[in-house]
Amino acid sequence: MALMPVAEALRQVLAEAAPLPAETVALPAALARVLAADIAATRTQPPADVSAMDGYAVRGADVAEAPATLTVVGEVAAGHPFEGEVAPGQAARIFTGGVMPRGADTVVIQELAQRDGDKVTFGKPTAKGRNVRAKGIDFSEGEALLHKGRRLSDRDLMLAAAMNYPSVPVHRRPKIAIIGTGDELVMPGSKPGAGEIVYSNGYALTALAQAEGAESRDFGIVRDRLEDIVAALREARAWGADVLVTTGGASVGEHDLVQRALKAEGLDLSFWRVALRPGKPMMHGRLGGLQVLGLPGNPVSSYVCAFLFLVPLIRRLTGRTVIDHVPDRALLGRDLPENDERADYMRALLTPGPDGPIATPVPSQDSSLMAPLAAADCLVIREPYAPFAQAGSPCVILKLGL
Numbered sequence: 001m002a003l004m005p006v007a008e009a010l011r012q013v014l015a016e017a018a019p020l021p022a023e024t025v026a027l028p029a030a031l032a033r034v035l036a037a038d039i040a041a042t043r044t045q046p047p048a049d050v051s052a053m054d055g056y057a058v059r060g061a062d063v064a065e066a067p068a069t070l071t072v073v074g075e076v077a078a079g080h081p082f083e084g085e086v087a088p089g090q091a092a093r094i095f096t097g098g099v100m101p102r103g104a105d106t107v108v109i110q111e112l113a114q115r116d117g118d119k120v121t122f123g124k125p126t127a128k129g130r131n132v133r134a135k136g137i138d139f140s141e142g143e144a145l146l147h148k149g150r151r152l153s154d155r156d157l158m159l160a161a162a163m164n165y166p167s168v169p170v171h172r173r174p175k176i177a178i179i180g181t182g183d184e185l186v187m188p189g190s191k192p193g194a195g196e197i198v199y200s201n202g203y204a205l206t207a208l209a210q211a212e213g214a215e216s217r218d219f220g221i222v223r224d225r226l227e228d229i230v231a232a233l234r235e236a237r238a239w240g241a242d243v244l245v246t247t248g249g250a251s252v253g254e255h256d257l258v259q260r261a262l263k264a265e266g267l268d269l270s271f272w273r274v275a276l277r278p279g280k281p282m283m284h285g286r287l288g289g290l291q292v293l294g295l296p297g298n299p300v301s302s303y304v305c306a307f308l309f310l311v312p313l314i315r316r317l318t319g320r321t322v323i324d325h326v327p328d329r330a331l332l333g334r335d336l337p338e339n340d341e342r343a344d345y346m347r348a349l350l351t352p353g354p355d356g357p358i359a360t361p362v363p364s365q366d367s368s369l370m371a372p373l374a375a376a377d378c379l380v381i382r383e384p385y386a387p388f389a390q391a392g393s394p395c396v397i398l399k400l401g402l
């Protein structure tokens, strides 16, 4: 089977992925969730003309010239409007956020006022309309300010609350089950025996999925036995997984049982092997409603595949409208040889340069190397058959998060 181009593989992964159904969640739980419907303001903000300062509400004509002495006829505080009217020659004491009384159109700040009983004298003039926030200056009832597909920020929660929503409709979070296969694997913190390797892939993938808004669960290490892989798969389905991510056992070795186990359970394979480095032996298929990403065991391969395929898939399932990584431009920090048939996603460091950021691929791009992966700031994309590229020439990068 020929290697599948990265773009076509991504298209197939997303082909049957649709935003998950909506649920209503209270605002404090809605951070980073994705709106399932447009949210329109149920009120106008501010609901009336209000004062922006502590001072005196007056008629602008009365304070156009100074000194001016007016009679104080009442007081307004935020939440306690003054029912009367401010007539010519009159003023009302007002505080920030207080509703402008009828007749008043200007607020003189208290620093300009000298109070003497019910008289107030302003030593300097104030222009008509100063220090007043007009009704609806922020938003008006009926205005749709937050749109379906938006991932809610902390500021969005403030706005939703101000629009008088205690809760919002958001898409359900996808459940991502992660398993790592391999007889050689032991959990971090244990004493690895001869030939044993510490299980590490699941930690990055679980965190990556969480950061993208999924509920992810690492089911841990599964032994290289058909029954064990089948049992883990069933456990993930029983948990209600939307996506199963496996790492390891994706290649062609005789212990590479993952595909066999999945097929035994009815996997509908969409592809295996992508024109990608690292990550060639990646696999994708569906088991009923469950999407399955079979990632290679090499740690860097598993991470790059998750970054390129799992992230857009999660974004689609969570309902986001923008699901692709946004490429940036940089200048190469070193020469790169011509590329072969596999697109290369090279771990690279980013440094500032006089003509823009410089991306320098780390010297060894071996897909087992976790230290340079952790140190990397970005991936430099090399298209299949890209020609030799000289240091200083432009390149396309994908920034890595955190």
Ligand SMILES: Nc1nc2c(c(=O)[nH]1)N[C@H]1C(S)=C(S)[C@@H](COP(=O)(O)OP(=O)(O)OC[C@H]3O[C@@H](n4cnc5c(N)ncnc54)[C@H](O)[C@@H]3O)O[C@H]1N2
Pocket (backbone or CB within 6 Å): 180, 181, 182, 184, 185, 197, 198, 199, 200, 201, 202, 247, 248, 249, 250, 251, 252, 253, 256, 278, 279, 280, 281, 295, 296, 297, 298, 299, 301, 367
């Ligand atoms: N004859 C061929 N051999 C290989 C090919 C090939 O085309 N022909 N492809 C190579 C490529 S490319 C990759 S990538 C690897 C992928 O192999 P597997 O998916 O079968 O991975 P494993 O053999 O299970 O593991 C590879 C390596 O990674 C370590 N590993 C596995 N899981 C974890 C984990 N959860 N945490 C940490 N480390 C893990 C494992 O111990 C191995 O060292 O195949 C090449 N071979």
Ligand code: MOO
Pocket (backbone or CB within 6 Å): 276, 277, 278, 279, 280, 281, 296, 298, 300, 301, 367
């Ligand atoms: O694809 Mo493998 O991930 O090149 O090492």
